[in-house]
Amino acid sequence: MRARRGHRGPTVDEEKHVSETRPDEGRPADAGPVTVVLVDDHAMFRTGVRAELAQASSVDVVGEAADTAEAVRVILETKPEVVLLDVHLPGGGGGEVIRQVHPKAASVRFLALSVSDAAEDVIGTIRAGARGYVTKSITGDDLVAAVGRVADGDAVFSPRLAGFVLDAFAGTEAPSVDDDLDRLTQREREVLRLIARGYAYKEIAKELFISVKTVETHVSAVLRKLQLSNRYELTRWATDRRLV
Numbered sequence: 001m002r003a004r005r006g007h008r009g010p011t012v013d014e015e016k017h018v019s020e021t022r023p024d025e026g027r028p029a030d031a032g033p034v035t036v037v038l039v040d041d042h043a044m045f046r047t048g049v050r051a052e053l054a055q056a057s058s059v060d061v062v063g064e065a066a067d068t069a070e071a072v073r074v075i076l077e078t079k080p081e082v083v084l085l086d087v088h089l090p091g092g093g094g095g096e097v098i099r100q101v102h103p104k105a106a107s108v109r110f111l112a113l114s115v116s117d118a119a120e121d122v123i124g125t126i127r128a129g130a131r132g133y134v135t136k137s138i139t140g141d142d143l144v145a146a147v148g149r150v151a152d153g154d155a156v157f158s159p160r161l162a163g164f165v166l167d168a169f170a171g172t173e174a175p176s177v178d179d180d181l182d183r184l185t186q187r188e189r190e191v192l193r194l195i196a197r198g199y200a201y202k203e204i205a206k207e208l209f210i211s212v213k214t215v216e217t218h219v220s221a222v223l224r225k226l227q228l229s230n231r232y233e234l235t236r237w238a239t240d241r242r243l244v
Contacts (some may be wrong), residue, residue, distance in 0.1 A: 042209035045209050076104055184225060
């Protein structure tokens with residue numbers, strides 16, 4: 001059964017994906033659908049998420065954006081309750097969107113929806129002001145539930161990612177980015193992690209909504225920047241740094 005916005009106790013399936021706190025009071029039961037803006041630089045992904053959310057009467061998508069500048073403009077024009085925000089965007093990234101919007105529209109809540117589950121991305125996005133962070137492997141039903149909970153004032157995380165945040169804000173030193181990793185672009189980091197997890201080029205292309213040729217280009221760039229010879233050395237390099 002599809003989760004409803006007003007539901008306060010997690011279902012068995014939701015507990016697999018979502019960890020929450022409840023610092024704020026929920027929105028009124030008669031407030032209507034949660035208004036949402038989708039921000040992601042891949043049109044096909046936005047189309048898929050919109051289709052998933054359209055199946056839920058509790059969510060109303062009121063806008064979309066593909067880059068940082070467009071996202072800020074659309075969010076300020078529509079003033080949604082929740083923004084589903086990709087972390088890696090042209091023009092500055094998800095954190096920059098939050099930093100530009102919040103001084104002008106503090107009531108807008110952000111839920112990061114990203115392919116990246118790297119600690120530095122999760123912690124950086126939460127520090128920028130996001131209310132939660134889930135990965136793109138989340139199911140449609142759980143995404144609807146997560147949107148509703150963020151609208152209610154909850155903080156929503158996939159369980160593994162919640163550990164990063166708890167450690168960071170408990171004073172534990174967050175994982176640092178070494179000089180070699182810092183040479184890579186955000187997209188190259190995404191490809192690196194998927195290669196290290198054993199994904200084939202076609203699988204990476206499907207996951208990131210890019211072409212196989214583009215994947216090959218990114219892999220070549222990563223190998224060159226890290227001075228590695230093949231994907232097996234790359235996998236060992238990533239494993240040694242706990243990026244997998």
